[in-house]
Amino acid sequence: MPARTLLDKIWDNHVVCLPEGEAPLLYIDRHLVHEVTSPQAFEGLRLAGRRVRRPEATFATPDHNVPTTDRRLPIADPVSKQQIDTLRANCREFGVRLFDLGDVDQGIVHVIGPELGITQPGMTIVCGDSHTATHGALGALAFGIGTSEVEHVLATQTLRQVKPKSLEVRINGTLPAGVTAKDLVLSLIGRLSTEGGTGYVIEYTGPVIRGLGMEQRMTVCNMSIEAGARAGMIAPDAITFDYLRGRDFAPRDFDAAVARWEQLPSDANAAYDRVEIFDGRDMVPQVTWGTNPAQVVGVDAMVPDPNGFLDPNERSSGARALEYMGLQGGTKIVDIPLDRVFIGSCTNGRIEDLRAAAAVVRGYRVAPSVHAMVVPGSGRVKREAEEEGLDKVFRDAGFEWREAGCSMCLGMNPDILTPGQRCASTSNRNFEGRQGKGGRTHLVSPAMAAAAAVSGHFVDIRQWNYK
Amino acid sequence: MEPFTAHSGIVAPLDRANVDTDQIIPKQFLKRIERTGFGQFLFFDWRFLADGSANPEFELNQPSSAGASILLARRNFGCGSSREHAPWALADYGFRVIIAPTFADIFYSNCFQNGMLPIRLSEEDVDDLFRRAAAAHAAGNLYRLHVDLASGTIHDDAGFHRDFAVDPFHRRCLLEGLDNIGLSLQHVDQIAAWEQAHGLPPVAAGA
Ligand code: SF4
Numbered sequence: 001m002p003a004r005t006l007l008d009k010i011w012d013n014h015v016v017c018l019p020e021g022e023a024p025l026l027y028i029d030r031h032l033v034h035e036v037t038s039p040q041a042f043e044g045l046r047l048a049g050r051r052v053r054r055p056e057a058t059f060a061t062p063d064h065n066v067p068t069t070d071r072r073l074p075i076a077d078p079v080s081k082q083q084i085d086t087l088r089a090n091c092r093e094f095g096v097r098l099f100d101l102g103d104v105d106q107g108i109v110h111v112i113g114p115e116l117g118i119t120q121p122g123m124t125i126v127c128g129d130s131h132t133a134t135h136g137a138l139g140a141l142a143f144g145i146g147t148s149e150v151e152h153v154l155a156t157q158t159l160r161q162v163k164p165k166s167l168e169v170r171i172n173g174t175l176p177a178g179v180t181a182k183d184l185v186l187s188l189i190g191r192l193s194t195e196g197g198t199g200y201v202i203e204y205t206g207p208v209i210r211g212l213g214m215e216q217r218m219t220v221c222n223m224s225i226e227a228g229a230r231a232g233m234i235a236p237d238a239i240t241f242d243y244l245r246g247r248d249f250a251p252r253d254f255d256a257a258v259a260r261w262e263q264l265p266s267d268a269n270a271a272y273d274r275v276e277i278f279d280g281r282d283m284v285p286q287v288t289w290g291t292n293p294a295q296v297v298g299v300d301a302m303v304p305d306p307n308g309f310l311d312p313n314e315r316s317s318g319a320r321a322l323e324y325m326g327l328q329g330g331t332k333i334v335d336i337p338l339d340r341v342f343i344g345s346c347t348n349g350r351i352e353d354l355r356a357a358a359a360v361v362r363g364y365r366v367a368p369s370v371h372a373m374v375v376p377g378s379g380r381v382k383r384e385a386e387e388e389g390l391d392k393v394f395r396d397a398g399f400e401w402r403e404a405g406c407s408m409c410l411g412m413n414p415d416i417l418t419p420g421q422r423c424a425s426t427s428n429r430n431f432e433g434r435q436g437k438g439g440r441t442h443l444v445s446p447a448m449a450a451a452a453a454v455s456g457h458f459v460d461i462r463q464w465n466y467k
Numbered sequence: 468m469e470p471f472t473a474h475s476g477i478v479a480p481l482d483r484a485n486v487d488t489d490q491i492i493p494k495q496f497l498k499r500i501e502r503t504g505f506g507q508f509l510f511f512d513w514r515f516l517a518d519g520s521a522n523p524e525f526e527l528n529q530p531s532s533a534g535a536s537i538l539l540a541r542r543n544f545g546c547g548s549s550r551e552h553a554p555w556a557l558a559d560y561g562f563r564v565i566i567a568p569t570f571a572d573i574f575y576s577n578c579f580q581n582g583m584l585p586i587r588l589s590e591e592d593v594d595d596l597f598r599r600a601a602a603a604h605a606a607g608n609l610y611r612l613h614v615d616l617a618s619g620t621i622h623d624d625a626g627f628h629r630d631f632a633v634d635p636f637h638r639r640c641l642l643e644g645l646d647n648i649g650l651s652l653q654h655v656d657q658i659a660a661w662e663q664a665h666g667l668p669p670v671a672a673g674a
Contacts, residue, residue: 016657021635021639022636022639023634023637027658027665036498037551040501043501044648065498079499128551130548144549144573146550146577146580147551148580148581155648155652160636160651162634195543198543198569198571228543228571228572230573292487313484313542316482317484317485410489410494410548412498429489429548431487432489434494437512
């Protein structure tokens, strides 16, 4: 057999058939479902009299539209409530396992999948959500799909899929102190552009990736879609196996599974369709200045002047972005004042993220001009943080401590920016209006967000005085 | 799904790159549990002012774009969230064809699921179309394009003529208005065989 990449191996193992004149049918091992992109799919099944083919491969949770305040109160917005009730009713009718509000396993779908061990190496995983790429960190092929495809997977446990091209993103060297996985991926997106990965699955390789813990790998894979790539993946290794061992849905015969998973990494001489090589030593903490994640610079830099951009598209979208963001080219990033700080999301709402932010905050107070909140990615993350006393660190400093959900990452629930408010956010998208109409989002790492909350403006975390 | 064979219509130019699905349909409209009725919210934050009136600056509100069914855009159209509400909103508003140099992957495939044809043309050709539309509008005319999916061609009434490529399976789905799920269920024996070969228990009859 010729040398194969991780992608090739997973792909080959999941092709059900290649019917003449049709796209290949790919078997889907795990299907994650949330309340926003599934109601129309279940409705489609009902109308056609179809069932869910593999309810036991399907897991649901409400996350996007849920309140993050007191869960004992009824959901105030009747339309949100209806969507969540619809998910409950659909799961009941079709026999799908639901991690509901009030359940410690409820949380952002991309946080709970790995956390419960539902996500495993070598699997194909889909969800009606573009950040499904997160699960690739465990060596799975995981990608977002639309609602029609959700219905297709529910009905057939397969997907029509043309094989994507492979892109190796190798990161040599090491990351300097203070530079996190978030800074790494933001800086990669800045260099690859928002569409540099379109049509590709990215496999992240190299010593920097090997040195990242499991949750940091998730942060990197999570944002692959922001470079246009449908999926990001990282070959499984001892870090992956240690992470999964003992999790609720991990394989019973774990050692046998590890023996299989060890065959997954790309063969030494496997060829990728494209290779991009970077060096971790060049990386600095990142802050986005514009309205897409590729509009990003180092914290020690200035807001750029789009007039200097060579590409006419970049020039016009840069100018539009600065106008929306209320910024001038030439302003130092550290001089930008903030109104809000949001720590959470499927990019940076896991326990290590909260630990990193709490370490910065410990012994400080949130600046009086800033309203700051922490939203754990799942009920389990919240519980673990509370057991470690992180909630107390945040509360003592003046942060709000919330229940698990997507929250202000997209502001479908009441957690939104008001027009003109400027926010340092650990989420993944700084699109216009993403966190609330007229809101201005700057994407940063959890440590940088925490430092900004304390300081009232961005600061270079490499100079932070940890107490 | 309604088949798509050929389409002629008015072109609405939207001269912006990286139009993300958060702009196409903002999140406050994703709470609905239906597939229909999203057109009224298309490009909501750009299309309407704070008082709810139409934003006179926004491209789609120009009289020359009234009744448009072909959207002309720049690079990386439909990036970001996978929400199929974006193509639902575009289709419900009346668009059948979207032309851009590049599309984001998920959005691109979502279009086909909804009987909408995304056409990739070169950056130069898209530039040319923007110029042609502007010239027509300056002369007080509407700008129209004619798309034929069977032959894979697109032309205007003033000499623009190009071929475009679409993946053969996507093309067939649109031309025949295929029910994708129904088609895949024709391979249910192979799906069951895959499951058996991979150690999964059989699915109860009727599933
Ligand atoms: S946290 Fe944000 S990006 Fe992640 S799934 Fe929720 S809304 Fe999407």
